[in-house]
Amino acid sequence: MPAKSVLILSNDRFLPTSKTSEMLAAACRRLGIPVLVRDGADARYLGALLEQVDNTAYTEEAAAIIKTKFQGLILAFEVDTVLSLDVQWLFVPGLFTENPEIQHIHSLWFDDMRSWARANYMFAGCREQFQDHVRHPKVSHYFYGRGLAEEGKLLGMESSHLSYLAAPHDYLQLNHPCEIRDRVAFIGNPGFREPPPSMLLNAMRDGAxxxxxxxxxxxxxxxxxxxxxxxxxxxxxxxxxxxxxxxxxxxxxxxxxxxxxxxxxxxxxxxxxxxxxxxxxxxxxxxxxxxxxRCDRPAVILRLYRQGLVDVYSNEQEWVPYDVKALPSVLIPQLPRYYQKYAVHLNAANALRDATANEKLFEIAACGRVSLNLHSPDVAACYGPQEVGLANSLAELEAQARELLSHPEQAMAMGKRARVRTSREHLWEHRLKVILGA
The missing domain is CATH 1.20.1390 (PWI domain)
Structure with a gap:
């Protein structure tokens, strides 16, 4: 049955990473589904603090208060479906799985399974019985990469589905001017935060x-x-x-x-x-x-950076080991303006996710711009070579960048086609229609 009313559980709403929760909420509203967004960060961290205190009475009392609060929300807004990034719903045992009003819990996985299986910011009973909770028959899991899905199956998540990420509808309506056509842009960190061994760094610098x-x-x-x-x-x-x-x-x-x-x-x-x-x-x-x-992302950026072809926007310190001088980070509300500021973007997945069709792939396309990517099955399943750049080597990717910078009208035409494809197939509304049965 279609969802009646949805509770979206965000990660910390005061952090930039909460943008996806807001995009999901907007998509629900466009589908005509009542939606409520709440942040479970305080409850999760409270659980971790109480575990350190090691006072069972305090822990049980706090868990009961949180359950009462959420039960009130569920009843007041007639919530029957929980939509959560990763397992943000799992911070008090049984809070949603044992609630008779809740019929479905949908986990949209962004992070890797390993980090969540070891997470310590939950109430007692969540981490210890992590696999039991995520296997509950009310819970369905959606993964944006085949590798993530395989990890879910290993943990016994029988209701697992491949569901690519998407772009917000609002990006289709934006038309900021394209100001820079002689350089490509990359917005993001190196992926794996720990710098690679010196042998790898030297090989990247030498053009391997x-x-x-x-x-x-x-x-x-x-x-x-x-x-x-x-x-x-x-x-x-x-x-x-x-x-x-x-x-x-x-x-x-x-x-x-x-x-x-x-x-x-x-x-x-x-x-x-x-x-x-x-x-x-x-x-x-x-x-x-x-x-x-681990070098897939930094090697792509470093190759073009050393040729003077790319502007990198990120936390400056993260790129210091690669001898890349990054420009200031782009705030989440400014992303679409920066996407449209450049005719061409680099896009490279985080190796730790085992999934290459990341959010930027869809967001850049929704803004009507072209992204250059290493050729992978996930990316190729979403866009074709007339919509995004697909390269089998760093040399080929550099050649594509030079070609599009020399012919910006070609880049803009590819971006336009990618935008049309996104409007038809890759908005959050498209994903939620399937997930929520809307």
Whole structure:
């Protein structure tokens, strides 16, 4: 049945990352669905603080107060559906899963599973029974990448669906002038916050191609201490070879989901996979495999930056290790103006997500501008080569950038086609029609 009234649970609404919650709320309203947006950050952090105090009576009293507050909201607004980024709904055990008024809980996954499985800002009983909560029959999960979906299945999330991200309808109505046509723009951080080893940095500076960087990253991982933990080697020696095989496979197939690769390798190393899974460390292993792609984003930016072709907007300190001088960060409300300020944008996914069709892909397109991307199945499933740039190498991506900067009218035409495609297929309303049955 279609949702009657939706409660959207945001991450901290005072942070810029809450923009997606507001976009989802606007999409619900456009679909004619009553919507209420609430922030669960205070409740989550309260749970973490009370856990440190270790006073069961205080914890139970606080949880009861929070339940009463949300029950009042649910009844007053006749809420029957919860829509949540990641598992923002999971901060008090049973708050929504045991509430008879709530029929459906939809988790839209943006973050990686590993970080949430270890999150400590919840009330007691949430983290300890994390898998039980996310497997509840009321809960459905939506992932914007195949890798994320595979991780969900590993945790027993049977109601899992692939659902790409999207753009807000409002971006289609904006027409800020295109002021810069001789440089491309990149808005964002390097992806993996910890700088790569010096060998990788030097290789990027020397102009190494993307496949060379992935191979070098894999070699570094194979010889690192991460694949040679003492307890792993002592208790199940096959783990080391298992991880080496998986890392080498990721180098060869950079867009195969990390967990899928581990599961394929498990056919030859079943004891290693079972050992890591029993210890709750299989998601740590997926992280190692994903790190093969850790240079994908910074290598794209650095290649064009060293040619004087790109303006980078970000926290300046994050790009210092790459010798990139970033311009000041763009605030969320200013994003569409900056998207439309440039004729061409670089777009590169965060390797840790195992998903390449990120929000910027759709937002840039909704603003009528073209983005240049490394060719991946997820991006190619959403847009074609007449709408976005799809490159199989850094050299090809640089050539595309130079071509579009030399012919800005071609770039604007591609952006226009991408905007039309977005208006037909890639708005948040399109996603929510499926999720909410609207």
């Amino acid at each position: 191609e993307i496949d060379e960087l992935r191979k070098l990253s894999g070699d570094i991982l194979i010889h690192s201490q991460f694949t040679k933990k003492d307890d792993w080697l002592r208790e199940e020696p096959s783990v080391q070879e298992f991880l080496q095989v998986a890392i080498q496979a990721r180098v060869q197939f950079p867009y195969r989901a990390a967990l899928e690769i581990l599961q394929l390798a498990a056919a030859h190393y079943p004891k290693a996979f079972d050992y890591l899974n029993r210890r709750g460390e299989i998601l740590d292993a997926t992280m190692l495999v994903k790190l093969v792609n």
